[in-house]
Amino acid sequence: MNEKNALLIESAFKEYYFNRFDLIHVPKKATEREFGYQKFNSGMTRHLVIKNDKELHLLLMKEIPSDVYCSNAYYTFPNLSMSEKDWKGADLIFDIDAKDLALPCRKDHTVFKCGSCNNSMINFQSQCPKCGSTKFETVSVSCKICISESKKEVTKLVDILTFDLNIKKEEIEVYFSGNEGFHIRVTNSDYEPLGSQERADLVDYIMFNGAIPESFGMRRQNNSKASLPTLDEKGWRGRIAHRLFTSKSKAPKITKEILSNGYSAFQIQLEEIKKTMGVRVDPKVTMDIHRIFRLEGSINSKSGLSKIQCVDLDSFDPFLEACLLGDDAVEILADCPLQIRLKNKKFGPYKNEVVSLPKYAAVYMLCKGLGSAI
């Protein structure tokens, strides 16, 4: 990022980190966790111990980081190198990102930025019409549909966590990630000791990966004895029954159909169910038991929005509630081919023009690479 842009963003972040102590807290068991941060145009500093809110606030004011992270793992010695930390356990974490949901709306709000002349365009072209370069960066801006679809995934996840895995509602914290999705953290001591492999299998359960027809009562041969799931069952069997039969009265007829269609057809049906009913989380995040994960309350430098907890997911509007930077006017050179909505105001589109914007909107465009400081 160029120096001027970094300075403008940094000054906005600084104001936030000085004024919003109320939103920024260390998580539970802070002394056993590893913290890390990144500054603009600089590498990652990690293996830090931050004992309390006061130390955290001090670090934020002193360093003005672009991004702040904290481990989901607990260690005996969080400040030592990875091999000496002595891993004790980790919260279960989940990352739901709109970009992984393959939503049809993505193409409407993805901007292609030419790698050599920075020209921005909405429609993909194999060559930049301005300079002929074939290298593009893609930038995605906020979209209501993406957020509401991501929320649906969160709801599905919370449903499985509570009903199948017996995790209490108060042990599940849902956060807006600060960019295009949600982070979910589960603090339940039964699941804390699970290693990476166990978490991989748990994630497959949540995503409905690797299900075989036999587990749902379908056999390769002799299907007269098949026992398909019933509507009163729990877990995936119950969910599958509801999807297949919809109601008790329809069950016998549909069962007959499924059995006559055979094993392979049922296998395909399960694959289809996986696509719609499996929760689309990023498996790598949940499997990683040494990850440092974005700290709640901190700002995401990909957008200038904050990672904040969603108390009421249904009504949560990230473009209003997570947009927490100042609103004094700043002039920037904006090259944003899409309209952006923040704090219930609309901005753009702008075609390489100098505009005066509230700081939160100016920073958003700079963070997305759709504008530059002047």
Add this chain to the structure above:
Amino acid sequence: MLKIGIKDLAKYPFLTEAGQYLANTGLSLEQLGHPDWKPIVEKAYGRIVVASSGQIYGSDLESLDNDSELLSFIVAIILLKSAGIATLIRRFSLAEARRAERYLQQDLWVSRDKKNLELPLKIIRDLFAVNVSIDNDEFVIKVPDYLQRAVHFHEKEWKLVNRRVSNGFVYLTAHETVRLIRAELGEYINGKIQSINIESIPQGFKQRVDDLVLLAKKFSDTTYVSSEYPPCVKHGIEVLEKGENLPHSGRFLLATYLLSKGQTVDQIAPLFKNAPDYNERTTKYQLEHISGSSGSGTKYQCPSCEKLRSENLCFATSDCDGIINPIQFGKKRKNP
């Protein structure tokens, strides 16, 4: 207080109570060396031979002398410990675990109706810290307890998604419940053998100890190795050759796989040249880190097939049958 009788000990001779029982009989190791006890030594030796061939030693608890069942287990441990051959100890531990598994399963099954599950459930709870309870006709254990054990199995039906799960519990049959702890039972028995200390053995045991050393020679197996890459590695190389982006996890697979096959950092680095974000210095730094020659010195292992499947990096073919890690691809045992 649960009373454990001699018949229980004949079934589960690795229980701590077995040692106590033996102490109460007043029998010493020296006495066992007396020719009168030769049948026990022979029985013990037979028990090891059966185990080493991959079979399960069967006992007829109704007609046989339960004392000799228990004693032959203890003498077998002494013989194994004196021979000191890890392969034999491992094979014996696993076979004994499978033998006990049969009894556990029977005990769970038979006592299910009588609601007298105290002994089998106690064994599972005490030895493996797993609480098994009963829901209607089924056995249930907590999801985390299940996962920690089931991840060691590679058959699809053990994946959590293929189990009945509700309210934080996994539902299992008696057979599945004991199958789940077999490996731990084997490790427990193995640990028991490792932890005992024998200073000298009676003369009467020596011949059979020598026989065990001879027996162990059979188990050095040879392998042949194919030079073909597994399909997941091939896929990674193809993606890179096309100049497309291979995710971090895919690059990690390539690096760890090729390093494990003896390639050097300098040989591997050029493979990444076509990557859209290629940087020679970064690539070398990361490869050196993975190889353990820089950084913390940890040498990273090639990820398992299971992990690759979760990351959508598995492209298994029929040649992959039976492997759990890409580095096993193409290796076949000549003497299974």
